[in-house]
Amino acid sequence: MNDTRENLPLVLIVDDDEAARLLIEISLTDEGLQVQQAADAEEALAAFAAHRPDIVLLDVNMPGMDGYECCRELRRRPGGADLPVLMLTGHEDLQSIQRAYEAGATDFLSKSNNWGLLAHRVRYMLRASRAFVNLTQSRQRLASAQRIARMGNWEWRTDEGRFAVSDETLDVLHLRGAGLDGTGESAIRLVHPEDRAQVIDAVRQAVASGEPLCTDFRIVPPDAAVRWLQLQAEMVRDSGDGEVGMAGTVQDVTERYLAQDRIRYLAYYDSLTKLPNRTLFCEQLGRAVLRAPRSSGRLAVMFLDLDNFKRVNDTLGHSVGDQILASVAERIKSCLRQGDTTGRNYEEQFVDVDNQARLVGRHGGDEFTLFLADLKQDSDAALIARRLLASLAQPFVVGAQEIVASASIGIAMCPDDGGDVETLLRHADAAMFHAKEHGRNNYQYYSHSIGAAAFQKLALESSLRKALEREEFVLYYQPIIRIADASIVGAEALLRWRHPDRGIVPPSEFIPLAEETGLIVPLSEWVLREACRQARAWQLAGLDPVHVAVNISAAYLQRANLAHAVASALEDAGLDPHCLGLELTESVFARDLEATLTLFMGLRDLGVALAIDDFGTGYSSLSYLRRFPLNALKIDRSFVHDLPHDEDAVALATAIIAMGRSLKLELIAEGVETPLQLEFLRAQGCERFQGYLFSPAVPPQEFAALMAGGADHGRLLCRAGL
Numbered sequence: 001m002n003d004t005r006e007n008l009p010l011v012l013i014v015d016d017d018e019a020a021r022l023l024i025e026i027s028l029t030d031e032g033l034q035v036q037q038a039a040d041a042e043e044a045l046a047a048f049a050a051h052r053p054d055i056v057l058l059d060v061n062m063p064g065m066d067g068y069e070c071c072r073e074l075r076r077r078p079g080g081a082d083l084p085v086l087m088l089t090g091h092e093d094l095q096s097i098q099r100a101y102e103a104g105a106t107d108f109l110s111k112s113n114n115w116g117l118l119a120h121r122v123r124y125m126l127r128a129s130r131a132f133v134n135l136t137q138s139r140q141r142l143a144s145a146q147r148i149a150r151m152g153n154w155e156w157r158t159d160e161g162r163f164a165v166s167d168e169t170l171d172v173l174h175l176r177g178a179g180l181d182g183t184g185e186s187a188i189r190l191v192h193p194e195d196r197a198q199v200i201d202a203v204r205q206a207v208a209s210g211e212p213l214c215t216d217f218r219i220v221p222p223d224a225a226v227r228w229l230q231l232q233a234e235m236v237r238d239s240g241d242g243e244v245g246m247a248g249t250v251q252d253v254t255e256r257y258l259a260q261d262r263i264r265y266l267a268y269y270d271s272l273t274k275l276p277n278r279t280l281f282c283e284q285l286g287r288a289v290l291r292a293p294r295s296s297g298r299l300a301v302m303f304l305d306l307d308n309f310k311r312v313n314d315t316l317g318h319s320v321g322d323q324i325l326a327s328v329a330e331r332i333k334s335c336l337r338q339g340d341t342t343g344r345n346y347e348e349q350f351v352d353v354d355n356q357a358r359l360v361g362r363h364g365g366d367e368f369t370l371f372l373a374d375l376k377q378d379s380d381a382a383l384i385a386r387r388l389l390a391s392l393a394q395p396f397v398v399g400a401q402e403i404v405a406s407a408s409i410g411i412a413m414c415p416d417d418g419g420d421v422e423t424l425l426r427h428a429d430a431a432m433f434h435a436k437e438h439g440r441n442n443y444q445y446y447s448h449s450i451g452a453a454a455f456q457k458l459a460l461e462s463s464l465r466k467a468l469e470r471e472e473f474v475l476y477y478q479p480i481i482r483i484a485d486a487s488i489v490g491a492e493a494l495l496r497w498r499h500p501d502r503g504i505v506p507p508s509e510f511i512p513l514a515e516e517t518g519l520i521v522p523l524s525e526w527v528l529r530e531a532c533r534q535a536r537a538w539q540l541a542g543l544d545p546v547h548v549a550v551n552i553s554a555a556y557l558q559r560a561n562l563a564h565a566v567a568s569a570l571e572d573a574g575l576d577p578h579c580l581g582l583e584l585t586e587s588v589f590a591r592d593l594e595a596t597l598t599l600f601m602g603l604r605d606l607g608v609a610l611a612i613d614d615f616g617t618g619y620s621s622l623s624y625l626r627r628f629p630l631n632a633l634k635i636d637r638s639f640v641h642d643l644p645h646d647e648d649a650v651a652l653a654t655a656i657i658a659m660g661r662s663l664k665l666e667l668i669a670e671g672v673e674t675p676l677q678l679e680f681l682r683a684q685g686c687e688r689f690q691g692y693l694f695s696p697a698v699p700p701q702e703f704a705a706l707m708a709g710g711a712d713h714g715r716l717l718c719r720a721g722l
């Protein structure tokens with residue numbers, strides 16, 4: 001009971017007339033109100049502070065502080081501002097009423113009125129006061145909820161041509177000063193140009209259907225970043241149920257879009273280059289392929305692979321490699337951008353790639369993929385490819401270093417080279433490999449012959465793997481002749497593959513593949529052992545000891561321990577190391593020089609001779625020739641070929657021979673085919689040669705026969721050229 005009583009509204013009656021207070025109390029308590037009494041203004045103020053009444057009935061005429069003064073004082077007290085105060089006047093003259101309002105009274109009542117009315121008046125005032133409090137509270141709650149939700153409300157009256165946004169809305173959306181002047185146009189002007197048509201459409205549709213509207217769009221506030229808003233609205237009807245406009249809320253949903261973008265970004269973009277990753281690129285290429293038949297442009301797919309990028313990573317480290325990859329991505333993007341507007345979104349970190357005509361993605365590592373769906377003709381792809389190669393040819397500056405890169409590009413056209421994403425990419429990839437084989441730093445279109453070549457290569461690789469087990473390799477030997485007496489002083493071991501279907505396959509057709517696949521290691525080791533075994537076998541058969549030279553490719557050096565392999569081959573064959581020579585090309589000097597030097601020293605200490613093969617075609621410098629323990633230079637047959645008529649060939653061969661002699665290196669000319677060539681070489685002081693003039697590389701038995709009948713050949717030769 002007590003509780004309920006405490007919940008009853010409390011009325012403070014302030015009157016110096018005790019009888020009046022009593023009368024009032026009776027009429028109010030009968031109506032279910034609680035009452036407190038005060039006999040003067042001081043008591044009233046104290047009771048207000050102590051009991052917080054819900055309403056005050058205040059007599060005007062009191063000794064000491066009168067009612068007006070007391071009312072003013074109450075209004076000043078904390079919590080007094082909104083307190084309902086009913087002034088009780090003895091008279092109904094206008095002046096007293098005026099004074100009552102001036103003092104802050106909520107209402108007034110003449111004491112001459114019947115007291116029964118009083119309770120109703122009090123109840124009414126209490127209800128009004130509570131409604132007022134509720135209203136302000138709910139307004140405040142709404143405002144703070146809207147502020148938290150970054151939301152505001154608006155109204156658009158078509159009947160009045162007025163667009164109204166609350167001040168709170170302007171604040172929440174930071175749109176003060178954005179030029180909203182109460183017209184629909186000023187609001188539409190704020191909408192992102194790309195989204196305007198969509199917003200206007202949505203509004204029109206809502207007006208036509210009478211259905212609620214919900215649409216997201218971007219706004220471009222002056223001097224502020226683009227933001228996403230969500231607009232919700234319902235039609236506003238007048239009393240006759242006619243539509244007079246729309247009203248609704250508007251919410252800033254930028255965060256939501258950014259979060260969505262971030263998730264999309266992580267799943268679909270490469271973090272290093274900020275390019276679409278393979279998934280997104282393929283998705284977009286798929287769409288471009290679907291659009292292609294209806295589009296006026298031609299669709300080209302490109303596969304771009306940096307040349308020798310592994311070397312950059314290995315020598316300069318991954319962080320430099322990463323910086324270069326990021327710069328490469330930038331350059332590719334700018335090549336696609338030139339002269340077209342579709343790429344402008346690349347300015348933004350979060351690239352919107354939907355339905356773009358051109359796109360570049362990172363396929364992985366140093367591989368990039370591109371598509372161009374807006375080409376006038378197939379040959380335009382070549383224009384872009386050339387633009388890409390030219391752009392990548394500019395040095396990359398990382399820190400204080402300038403790094404030069406290049407790329408190989410393969411191009412496949414849709415639908416001629418493939419009608420789906422997978423085929424197009426595979427064929428562009430095959431064309432890229434073709435570009436690599438063409439010496440890198442170039443582009444190639446896919447053609448069906450590349451596909452066939454790629455297939456052949458695959459077939460070759462698998463039969464190459466089996467060839468070693470099946471013992472299909474053999475060594476042929478080409479005699480090396482001392483020019484002075486035309487005698488055979490050595491042999492170069494040259495590898496041949498006796499292919500079951502194709503017959504004898506020359507090394508140029510399988511050595512590069514063996515190097516690529518790593519098969520070069522077991523193959524080279526087999527060659528070393530076989531050459532040593534054969535040399536020893538000839539000796540045991542009673543032939544004069546010959547010096548056998550074996551070719552060692554740089555790819556083998558990189559992967560295996562040559563010194564160890566040589567020592568073990570010699571030992572197993574029981575061959576004197578002085579009977580073995582190794583031919584290495586100048587490309588060994590492109591490796592780690594110190595390691596190469598150590599290796600060469602070790603081999604020389606073993607007693608094995610070292611020759612530089614194909615001399616003049618690589619990049620060895622005089623200083624390498626001095627530093628390294630070499631025995632011989634083999635003059636490449638391309639120089640010998642044009643002797644003695646071609647001036648350049650003469651100048652080069654002369655210079656090489658002179659240099660070799662000054663370095664005390666033995667000179668062996670390769671590919672000597674004519675007596676005139678031989679005559680020239682002899683005159684210049686070259687000591688040895690090999691070539692068809694004497695004999696091509698022949699199987700071991702034939703070589704033994706040549707040795708045995710060497711004198712005959714020597715005589716023949718002398719007659720011919722010496």
Ligand code: C2E
Pocket residue numbers: 478493494495506507508511524527550551552553583613614637670671672673690691692693696697
């Ligand atoms: P190379 O070491 O410069 O071998 C000389 C090449 O010239 C041989 O070709 C030989 O047959 C050819 N030749 C010899 N005399 C003449 C001539 O008078 N005229 C012409 N036009 N050519 C002549 P081959 O045997 O086809 O070898 C080609 C290359 O393959 C070799 O060049 C060598 O770099 C590589 N090679 C051969 N055997 C092996 C091997 O066992 N291991 C490695 N790693 N490479 C090898």
Ligand code: MG
Pocket residue numbers: 492551583613
């Ligand atoms: Mg050789």
Ligand code: MG
Pocket residue numbers: 613614634636637670
């Ligand atoms: Mg050679």
